[in-house]
Amino acid sequence: MWIIEDSDDEVASGGGGRYEKLARAKREDMKETYDEEVGHYTAKRRHNDEERLTDSEDDCEAPPAKNPHLEVEEGSPEKKMTAAERMMARMVEPVALSTQRGRIGLGHGATKKKMTIEDETEFCDGEILRQMIKAKDVFDVMSDRDLREARTRANPYETIGGAFFQNRAAMKTANLDKVFDWLFSGEDESTVMLGKFAASSSYYFEPFYGVHNDGDVMKPDNIDSLEGFIHKGTSGVGVDLMMADGGFSVEGQENIQKVDSADDVNIIVPPDVMRDDDDFLAYLTRHNERLALRQTTYLKKYLSFARNQSLIDKDQGSLREECLNYWRIPNRTRSDRRERDRLQIDPDQYFGRFTRKIYGREDFNVRLPSFSLDLISNPSDKQLKYAEFTFNLLTKRVASQPQLLISTGEAVFMWNKQWERCDNKIMRIPDRTVLLVEKVTTYKRDDTRLQRLATDGLIRILDAAVLNGDDVSNLTYINRMKAAAKFCKALKLVVPTIREGWGKNERLLTPPPLVVAEYYSLNQLREVRRQFTRYRFEGEDVFLFEEHGHLIICKGVRIFRILKDSWKMGWSCSQSRLYAFPVQQRPTLGSLYESDWEKHECCASFWESAMTKKDVTGKQQMQCLWKWENSCAYML
Numbered sequence: 001m002w003i004i005e006d007s008d009d010e011v012a013s014g015g016g017g018r019y020e021k022l023a024r025a026k027r028e029d030m031k032e033t034y035d036e037e038v039g040h041y042t043a044k045r046r047h048n049d050e051e052r053l054t055d056s057e058d059d060c061e062a063p064p065a066k067n068p069h070l071e072v073e074e075g076s077p078e079k080k081m082t083a084a085e086r087m088m089a090r091m092v093e094p095v096a097l098s099t100q101r102g103r104i105g106l107g108h109g110a111t112k113k114k115m116t117i118e119d120e121t122e123f124c125d126g127e128i129l130r131q132m133i134k135a136k137d138v139f140d141v142m143s144d145r146d147l148r149e150a151r152t153r154a155n156p157y158e159t160i161g162g163a164f165f166q167n168r169a170a171m172k173t174a175n176l177d178k179v180f181d182w183l184f185s186g187e188d189e190s191t192v193m194l195g196k197f198a199a200s201s202s203y204y205f206e207p208f209y210g211v212h213n214d215g216d217v218m219k220p221d222n223i224d225s226l227e228g229f230i231h232k233g234t235s236g237v238g239v240d241l242m243m244a245d246g247g248f249s250v251e252g253q254e255n256i257q258k259v260d261s262a263d264d265v266n267i268i269v270p271p272d273v274m275r276d277d278d279d280f281l282a283y284l285t286r287h288n289e290r291l292a293l294r295q296t297t298y299l300k301k302y303l304s305f306a307r308n309q310s311l312i313d314k315d316q317g318s319l320r321e322e323c324l325n326y327w328r329i330p331n332r333t334r335s336d337r338r339e340r341d342r343l344q345i346d347p348d349q350y351f352g353r354f355t356r357k358i359y360g361r362e363d364f365n366v367r368l369p370s371f372s373l374d375l376i377s378n379p380s381d382k383q384l385k386y387a388e389f390t391f392n393l394l395t396k397r398v399a400s401q402p403q404l405l406i407s408t409g410e411a412v413f414m415w416n417k418q419w420e421r422c423d424n425k426i427m428r429i430p431d432r433t434v435l436l437v438e439k440v441t442t443y444k445r446d447d448t449r450l451q452r453l454a455t456d457g458l459i460r461i462l463d464a465a466v467l468n469g470d471d472v473s474n475l476t477y478i479n480r481m482k483a484a485a486k487f488c489k490a491l492k493l494v495v496p497t498i499r500e501g502w503g504k505n506e507r508l509l510t511p512p513p514l515v516v517a518e519y520y521s522l523n524q525l526r527e528v529r530r531q532f533t534r535y536r537f538e539g540e541d542v543f544l545f546e547e548h549g550h551l552i553i554c555k556g557v558r559i560f561r562i563l564k565d566s567w568k569m570g571w572s573c574s575q576s577r578l579y580a581f582p583v584q585q586r587p588t589l590g591s592l593y594e595s596d597w598e599k600h601e602c603c604a605s606f607w608e609s610a611m612t613k614k615d616v617t618g619k620q621q622m623q624c625l626w627k628w629e630n631s632c633a634y635m636l
Contacts, residue, residue, distance in 0.1 A: 063629040124288040135299035150306035156315040201430030217244040233494040347413040371626035394556040407433040415593040432469040460517040465606040473606035565620030
């Protein structure tokens with residue numbers, strides 16, 4: 001856009017006196033605008049190319065004013081300029097481009113935060129508003145203890161509280177869910193899962209206080225950092241619902257808590273539009289006045305109940321039952337998880353609860369047999385024996401076999417011929433969890449050298465029996481590992497470092513990540529070997545591989561059956577896929593494809609795959625270890 005001044009001789013002569021007056025007025029307005037713009041942009045005019053930019057005072061002088069006429073060479077006859085030339089001669093600096101972002105903030109200026117509510121009488125009667133404000137003085141004349149006791153007896157909804165949820169906010173969310181026709185959870189009442197956090201482990205919850213570390217959701221920087229936090233934690237998927245209460249206190253400012261919280265929205269509908277609609281204006285006023293009168297009544301009720309401690313609202317019992325039925329919330333209170341966890345701290349109780357009687361913890365003391373080729377040799381053309389096994393890579397030497405891990409809530413125990421207690425604040429594994437794991441040392445590359453990064457800095461899940469109370473031990477191995485992968489994903493921290501303690505006792509901890517070990521079929525063995533990188537480390541050749549972004553050393557292989565010892569594996573040429581068949585023919589079953597294995601319980605359970613009996617005479621060997629020495633590794 002350019003600013004132009006029109007001269008008198010450019011005004012059209014035709015059109016009569018009225019058009020001349022309009023043209024004259026337009027010229028005067030444009031000239032006035034031009035003078036203002038020239039005064040504003042004088043200091044911003046361009047320097048000539050021959051001028052040098054220095055720090056001298058001469059540079060601060062205003063440049064000479066432009067000649068309104070084009071310069072002509074001396075001695076040449078003056079030539080009359082065309083209209084286009086005169087227009088170009090009057091051009092000044094271009095108007096700066098707008099920095100406006102869409103329609104955001106149009107018509108609004110940054111003003112001082114409103115901290116009063118007494119003048120909000122446009123949509124509410126002034127006297128009713130003053131009565132409500134006066135009634136709120138109850139917060140000043142009563143102690144917090146007296147106010148809480150009075151509210152407990154006076155509020156008919158007080159007995160509802162949070163029901164079995166963690167807090168009242170979750171109960172309010174359940175109310176909104178019902179009012180808006182199951183907007184959050186769906187119509188099926190079994191999908192109301194908002195209380196699962198209170199009934200589950202706190203390790204699924206990761207607090208985040210924003211870039212300012214104050215939890216104030218009204219600050220734009222905190223909102224932006226929360227968005228980045230959520231996108232990182234959900235791999236860019238995001239969440240369906242975000243709720244916040246502001247994260248700031250209104251203590252001492254209860255009268256203005258509504259206007260104090262109104263930071264995010266200035267105006268949605270112009271006031272003129274609302275004033276033109278008489279019916280809506282009347283409805284809005286009645287609605288506000290009704291709320292103000294009800295709030296005034298209940299505040300006075302609190303005061304009277306505080307003065308007379310024998311008073312109690314008689315509708316509390318019936319309202320709780322009716323509301324919970326309306327919201328489809330179970331009429332039960334939240335259990336005390338801490339007391340329950342203290343009573344169940346013994347790992348043997350968990351072990352006995354989830355295992356069958358034929359197994360004992362001593363079975364994990366049995367040394368696993370070494371791998372032999374006879375284990376996978378086919379005794380007949382019909383049997384595909386090697387397909388009955390799968391394997392994990394191990395990072396420990398054969399003498400150190402995988403360990404049983406049990407989390408009881410207050411502590412995490414690992415079996416090493418006896419129960420060894422771990423710091424559950426570092427392990428961060430929910431209670432009622434039983435896993436077969438391996439502690440792993442991670443490494444990093446430094447040019448051609450290999451350096452140890454963290455000793456026991458990673459926990460690899462080799463198999464899963466119970467995940468936070470969910471018994472998955474009888475699923476197929478693939479489904480057990482899929483469930484464990486979801487379990488690890490829910491526990492993964494967005495920020496790997498957590499704070500423990502307060503004040504001088506505060507410390508930063510980096511819990512070892514919990515990951516699921518990759519598993520392979522035996523016909524993938526050669527392909528897996530190609531992924532290794534050979535390094536010289538501490539006087540020996542080692543083979544490095546990457547798993548879930550962590551570099552670890554492979555020192556062996558754990559090979560185990562995925563079928564029970566009473567079932568065999570075969571290959572269907574007509575269907576081009578694997579099938580299982582029983583050792584002793586069962587006419588009612590016959591051959592089963594993989595989709596039916598779990599239904600007919602032909603797959604080995606966690607306990608059958610992970611535990612080794614001392615006496616295996618006449619039985620199929622369920623698992624073994626293959627130590628990978630350098631010579632063995634070269635042969636792959």
